[in-house]
Amino acid sequence: MGRYTESKCRLCRREGVKLFLKGDRCYSDKCALSRRPYAPGQHGRFRRRATQFAIHLREKQKAKRIYGVREGQFRRYVELAKKRKGVTGEALLKILERRLDNVVYRAGFAYSRDQARQLVSHGHFLVNGRHLDIPSYLVREGDMVEVRPQSKEKLRELVKGASERRPLPGWLSRDLEALRIQVASEPQVEELDQSIETSLIVEFYSR
Numbered sequence: 001m002g003r004y005t006e007s008k009c010r011l012c013r014r015e016g017v018k019l020f021l022k023g024d025r026c027y028s029d030k031c032a033l034s035r036r037p038y039a040p041g042q043h044g045r046f047r048r049r050a051t052q053f054a055i056h057l058r059e060k061q062k063a064k065r066i067y068g069v070r071e072g073q074f075r076r077y078v079e080l081a082k083k084r085k086g087v088t089g090e091a092l093l094k095i096l097e098r099r100l101d102n103v104v105y106r107a108g109f110a111y112s113r114d115q116a117r118q119l120v121s122h123g124h125f126l127v128n129g130r131h132l133d134i135p136s137y138l139v140r141e142g143d144m145v146e147v148r149p150q151s152k153e154k155l156r157e158l159v160k161g162a163s164e165r166r167p168l169p170g171w172l173s174r175d176l177e178a179l180r181i182q183v184a185s186e187p188q189v190e191e192l193d194q195s196i197e198t199s200l201i202v203e204f205y206s207r
Contacts, residue, residue: 056204063196067096068113073136078205089198090189097187100127101135103145107174107181108163109155124151139183147179155179 050058064074081091096102101117104125110116117135119125125132126148127139139145147155156179163176169191173182 056200059197059200060204063096063198063201066113066196067099067102068117069096075205078201087198088202092198092201093189093192093196094187095138097192098138098140099135100125100132100137100139100145103139103172103181103183106166106169107145107172108166108168109147109159109174109179109181111158111162111165119155124148124155141183141185143183145181145183152179 060074064071069077077095078088078092081088081095084091097106101113101120104110104116104120105113110119120135121133123131123133124147126146127137128144131148147159159176159179163174168174169188171183171185171187171191173184174180175182
């Protein structure tokens, strides 16, 4: 399985927006986008007129990079969203928000989605009392996600710091003492912490 190993700050600069891939660094003066607000590379300072294809592509790449999803998996999410009732773009965002690693991040149990993905894959979480180490697992309304007993002391300080940084979305509830997350309802698109033009993504895959 391929994995991006280059500088994550280059991805933010390429998309022209903060993707919050580096946790606390993204909120500090060290943020690369704040210091160099132009695309990376030799010709990054020179802006070209973007074609319609480029606009669609950049929006798709931005969403993929925010959620840390590979192309094949992202395409499957789009196909799954097309089968749902309602607006395809909104259905796509709800699917992405329901990923277990994203729930851990959005609940403030990790500083970044990368860190949340690592914590899940290392087996630190239980879902409905069952050990689960699949970051792409899609939670449902009513699911209970909690830190396993053996990991609570190890993660308590991390959760304390990360939870102060992240506002809790309305579709999740959390118990910081018990290190537990409750999926109270379906994700609400209005509560996303970043703006994504889903119509551009759907049009990209409809070509």
